[in-house]
Amino acid sequence: xxxxxxxxxxxxxxxxxxxxxxxxxxxxxxxxxxxxxxxxxxxxxxxxxxxxxxxxxxxxxxxxxxxxxxxxxxxxxxxxxxxxxxxxxxxxxxxxxxxxxxxxxxxxx
Amino acid sequence: xxxxxxxxxxxxxxxxxxxxxxxxxxxxxxxxxxxxxxxxxxxxxxxxxxxxxxxxxxxxxxxxxxxxxxxxxxxxxxxxxxxxxxxxxxxxxxxxxxxxxxxxxxxxxxxx
Numbered sequence: 505x506x507x508x509x510x511x512x513x514x515x516x517x518x519x520x521x522x523x524x525x526x527x528x529x530x531x532x533x534x535x536x537x538x539x540x541x542x543x544x545x546x547x548x549x550x551x552x553x554x555x556x557x558x559x560x561x562x563x564x565x566x567x568x569x570x571x572x573x574x575x576x577x578x579x580x581x582x583x584x585x586x587x588x589x590x591x592x593x594x595x596x597x598x599x600x601x602x603x604x605x606x607x608x609x610x611x612x613x
Numbered sequence: 614x615x616x617x618x619x620x621x622x623x624x625x626x627x628x629x630x631x632x633x634x635x636x637x638x639x640x641x642x643x644x645x646x647x648x649x650x651x652x653x654x655x656x657x658x659x660x661x662x663x664x665x666x667x668x669x670x671x672x673x674x675x676x677x678x679x680x681x682x683x684x685x686x687x688x689x690x691x692x693x694x695x696x697x698x699x700x701x702x703x704x705x706x707x708x709x710x711x712x713x714x715x716x717x718x719x720x721x722x723x724x725x
Contacts, residue, residue, distance in 0.1 A: 506656075535712050545651075545701050547716040590657065594712065600647075600672075601714060603657040 507531050510591050510604035518612055523578040525607045527591030530572065534594050537601065538565050538576050541588040550576070550589075581611045615640035619704050619717040626724055632677075632691040634720050636704030639685065644706040646687040647714065648679055651701040663687060664709070699724045 508529045517523055527536070538550040551558050551565040553574065558565050562581075567574040578585055591604040616639045626632060638644055648660040659672045661679035669679050676695050680688045687704055704717040 508656075537713075539716075545703075545719040545721065547703065547719075549713055549715070552712055592657070600659055600662060601657075602659075603649075605656040 506605070507602050508591055508593055508604040510589075510607050512607060513605065514608045514610075516610045516612065517581055519582055521581050521611075523581050523585070523609065523611075525576045525589050525591075525609070527574045527576070527604055528572060529574075529591075529593050529602075531593065531595060531602070536567055536574050537592040537594065538574075539590040539592060541590060541606065543587070547590070578609075583611045583613050586610050615706075615715065617704060617706055617715060617717040619702075619720050621720060622718065623721045624723070626694050626722065628696055628724055629693045632689070632694050632698070632722070634689040634702055634704075634722075636687040636689075636717055637685055638687075638706045641685070641706070641708065643684060643709055645709060645711075646681060647705040647707075648687065648689050649703040649705065651703065652697075653700065657703065661689070694724045696724050698722065 511526045535552055535554045537552050540548045540550050553565055553567040562579045564577040588606040588608050590606045592601040594601055618637050620635055646663045649657045650660050651657045661669055661671055663669050663681045666681055666684055677691050699722055702720045705714045707714045
């Protein structure tokens with residue numbers, strides 16, 4: 505079993521829908537990251553969380569340390585949100601990250 | 614501002630040929646540097662990380678090696694490529710003691 509599990513693996517929705525992507529992990533962490541990978545492969549960091557909730561525009565990320573679970577929400581989804589969303593947890597020194605498999609999100613107009 | 618460069622962007626190599634991928638970071642000093650691989654249909658996997666010149670830690674046994682000849686230069690190499698080396702290779706950097714990693718544009722390697 506992977507240390508970091510994401511669900512769903514694939515998600516297709518219509519423009520405007522509220523999107524939720526889930527991430528569960530099985531190890532102790534110091535931080536959790538949400539990343540966005542565009543079709544060309546480039547990766548952008550969206551959030552880094554160690555507790556609570558963060559919001560940036562239409563994106564919201566939450567984490568429950570006790571339950572070892574995080575969610576990424578997208579409100580009023582748009583086709584430009586189509587990408588692979590990756591959850592990663594930070595363990596140990598040197599900021600090593602362990603990644604989930606990613607969730608491929610497609611938003612149709 | 615800091616930037617990270619990787620080249621080449623794409624590469625097609627025959628099995629058994631050597632490999633050299635380069636990553637350079639600008640605008641920062643003494644960064645932590647990382648090499649990741651994303652195989653088709655799989656998540657990112659950490660291959661190597663470095664906390665300083667000449668200091669390389671390997672995360673998984675493999676056909677690849679890494680070197681850091683200069684503070685802001687990280688090189689991924691292989692003497693003989695295998696088919697299984699195909700994938701998307703990403704370099705990343707972070708500030709020493711920092712929490713966030715910044716990723717390069719990646720190199721897509723196809724071994725035929």
